Amino acid sequence: MSYKLQEKILVLGCHGMVGSAIVRELSRKGYENVLAVGRSEVDLSCQREVGDFFAEHRVDQVYLAAAKVGGIQANNNYPAEFIYQNLLIQTNVINAAHMNNVQKLLFLGSSCIYPKHADQPMREEALLTGLLEPTNEPYAIAKIAGIKLCESFNRQYGRDYRSVMPTNLYGPLDNYHHENSHVIPALLRRFHEVVAQGGDEVVIWGSGKPMREFLHVDDMASASVHIQELSLEEYQANTEPMLSHINVGTGVDCTIRELAETLAKVVGFKGEIKFDHTKPDGTPRKLMDVSKLRKMGWQAKIGLEDGLRDAYRWFIENEKNLRL
Template identity: 70%
Template sequence: MIARATTRVFVAGHRGMVGSALVRHLQALGYEDILTATRSELDLTDQAAVQAFFRRHPIDQVYLAAAKVGGIHANNTYPADFIHDNLLIQANVIGAAHRAGVRKLLFLGSSCIYPKLAPQPMREDALLTGTLEATNEPYAIAKIAGIKLCESYNRQHGRDYRSVMPTNLYGPHDNYHPDNSHVIPALLRRFHEAVQGGEPEVAVWGSGRPMREFLHVDDMASACVHVMELDEATWRAATQPMLSHVNVGTGQDCTIRELAETVARVTGFEGRVVFDASKPDGTPRKLLDVSRLRGLGWEASIGLDEGLRDAYAWFRANAQQARAA
């Protein structure tokens, strides 16, 4: 049984969408010793600074939620930044945790690690069985490296470093940048501004046919802590032979057209929704097989309509901050 009140937890990336949800969830569960650091206080791409941080602060557990993230446009525009920064962050934090004697760490990956044409729903053992989606290949390779880094420390040094692969996430503190955001915040912002401006139509990238799965970030935080708190024997039994990773999702997906129509309803947009098929669709379908995590006792609880309303409420309450992102 974990002594939550006295366990010192470092949440890397606590100001991001996932990191902030993790802090909220940990606090709600009674974790009282949560360590965080802003980017100005600790540059995770600076190896010496990260090692010094771990030497200064005794840490029991690490949640590695820090990452450089973005949607299709950002991945296409800044591929070198995405692979370079994420490789540095992962290597620095995981390596420093090991050197400091931290036994437990949770690495957050992404469902883009799986091949573009992987059988659906995608199982954990689909990793490295085919060609990646070209639009986010550099980011995916960085995330695959993070998984393998955790695996390697487990094999060589007996660490208990675990990895979770979330589906598409959304919720409070998401990135609403007009060019570099993911699909849900991009659509929420676009439809909101169309309502405010009285616009007759909203254009959505792609054909609308690709299918995607979406998970509210509060569910993601719940899943992360659930995985971290599993006893080692249970985790090892579920992730043999590589002591690797588990998928985190809802097990349900929808088309981008259905998503756009739901966002229109949530934001009160009553005009036309048109699709720009000249823009890239990305992977045709991305649905995770979440049977392994269900077998470990966790399931998502926030439906898409409910989750979108929560995300939109946060956006409206924080419109100035979100629009400046």
């Protein structure tokens, strides 16, 4: 391991689900000088503001967890915003880090970078080997650009900029908006509302057969810090030279039906779960190959049911303050 607890660490996107989890993990591990920054402190889409911020604060390393994110519907409805805003954030931050001699940076991407029909489980080498899923292609291209930006600074300037590609995340501070949320918060909220209203039926799009992998955000934060703590030699021993991205997941998936049944158990729904077969299923399976991450000495610890209980506990405690 090559890290110092006294280093000044900048976490961007600290008010989001992933960024806040990284701040918690750094605190848990004893890091003493964490600068947690959100949208109100600096506009990451403004090159001048970002450059001035880096010049003033002189950090040792960066976790870039800030991004414009959303579910399938949001990606489909606002493709221009998703590609434009993410390209701005990534480009401004990564370039400003380099210009201010920040040697270490961790960029957070997404599993949607891989081709729609990539072999399962998806390996890091599958990047750019096929067409992307059309509904979130603009977002995926932005994330691919972030990976390649990191790789390019590594190649040309000898930087140590790494990227982690998480599977589907969930947990505290998730987005429960009725249009823009991902599958777990969307279903969790739906089960909760049906129970509260005394209903006895929940209808879910599709057949319930597609398989998905889910990772609790605290596990994601743990993996991110673990990867960042590795020496360059330890990191490159399990990846290709100049290849900056590593998959982060559990290596285990479940069907949407199994997910729904587990959520029903967690929420206390006793009624009938129905599937609307007239609605699309989407990709049959999305599972990450996490063999490289395991060789680096990390694997997920939070099981799905335990993680969902934690997510539901947070939802109940914060429901009155959420944008639903």
